[in-house]
Amino acid sequence: xxxxxxxxxxxxxxxxxxxxxxxxxxxxxxxxxxxxxxxxxxxxxxxxxxxxxxxxxxxxxxxxxxxxxxxxxxxxxxxxxxxxxxxxxxxxxxxxxxxxxxxxxxxxxxxx
Amino acid sequence: xxxxxxxxxxxxxxxxxxxxxxxxxxxxxxxxxxxxxxxxxxxxxxxxxxxxxxxxxxxxxxxxxxxxxxxxxxxxxxxxxxxxxxxxxxxxxxxxxxxxxxxxxxxxxxxxxxx
Numbered sequence: 001x002x003x004x005x006x007x008x009x010x011x012x013x014x015x016x017x018x019x020x021x022x023x024x025x026x027x028x029x030x031x032x033x034x035x036x037x038x039x040x041x042x043x044x045x046x047x048x049x050x051x052x053x054x055x056x057x058x059x060x061x062x063x064x065x066x067x068x069x070x071x072x073x074x075x076x077x078x079x080x081x082x083x084x085x086x087x088x089x090x091x092x093x094x095x096x097x098x099x100x101x102x103x104x105x106x107x108x109x110x111x112x
Numbered sequence: 113x114x115x116x117x118x119x120x121x122x123x124x125x126x127x128x129x130x131x132x133x134x135x136x137x138x139x140x141x142x143x144x145x146x147x148x149x150x151x152x153x154x155x156x157x158x159x160x161x162x163x164x165x166x167x168x169x170x171x172x173x174x175x176x177x178x179x180x181x182x183x184x185x186x187x188x189x190x191x192x193x194x195x196x197x198x199x200x201x202x203x204x205x206x207x208x209x210x211x212x213x214x215x216x217x218x219x220x221x222x223x224x225x226x227x
Contacts, residue, residue: 034215043114043202043218051213090155100216102155 002027004093006103014111019063019078021106023091026072033074034092035065038105044090050074061085086110115139118203118219125193126227133188133222135203143208144186145216146178149200161186162208193226200224 007022025031032051036044048059055067061084065076074091091103116137125131135144146158160168161180175197177189186203200223204216 032213036218041220041223043116043118043220044204045114045218046215049215100157104154 002029002031002093002095002101004091004101004103006089006091006106008106009104010107010109012109012111013081015083016080019076019081019085019108021076021089021091021108023074023076023103024072025074025091025093027093027095029095031093031095033065033067034094034100035059035063035074035076036090036092037087038090039087047076047089081108081110083110083112114217114219116203116205116217116219118201118222120222121220122223122225124225124227125190127193127195129193130189130191132190133201133203133224135186135188135205135219137184137203137205137217137219139205139217141205141207141217142183143206144180144183145204145206146186146188147202147204149202149221151199155202159188190224193224195226198224198226 003026005024034049035047037047038044047063048057050057050067058064063078065074067074088105088107090105092100094100119134143162145160148156157170158172159178164180175192179187200221202221203219206216
């Protein structure tokens with residue numbers, strides 16, 4: 001069985017400081033992992049994906065994530081937060097064709 | 113725009129009404145999905161269509177009825193809904209069997225309010 005846990009429901013950082021959004025997963029197989037972002041009243045946009053290639057994955061808007069099998073983690077980071085990064089972020093795991101599991105989401109707040 | 117278009121963007125309906133949500137994709141994908149996003153709950157997968165056949169129905173009440181007439185279009189027909197059905201309904205698409213590798217493309221959603 002697969003599952004995904006986003007450890008924080010809300011994260012607040014000041015503009016210009018680093019962002020860390022935490023995600024742990026459970027999977028019986030080698031999973032694919034994704035991060036999606038959802039801005040208010042919008043759909044979900046794919047930020048980045050890990051599919052068993054390089055463990056450090058770079059995505060759009062300066063975000064990156066590192067797959068750590070030993071820690072079953074896939075945390076999302078960004079060196080310097082921007083006001084436009086304020087949104088909800090979803091970690092997603094998939095280890096079966098066409099079956100994906102979403103985390104509950106982390107709402108990122110950017111303080112001026 | 114992501115290539116997946118949902119209409120209408122907002123819908124208010126009474127509990128006795130019948131309405132339909134529409135999803136259209138121009139990405140050449142052949143798998144389409146309906147998700148429900150309620151406040152403070154994880155996204156819930158409702159229906160999956162792969163190659164125009166329904167392959168998954170996650171115990172969704174019969175007041176929700178999906179239709180996939182071709183690989184580019186997906187509908188969700190609604191009738192006699194309850195206030196707890198108020199939510200953001202998201203449509204997504206992928207290449208059948210490749211969502212695992214490439215991810216899914218989502219529309220902007222339909223915000224449904226049942227009064």
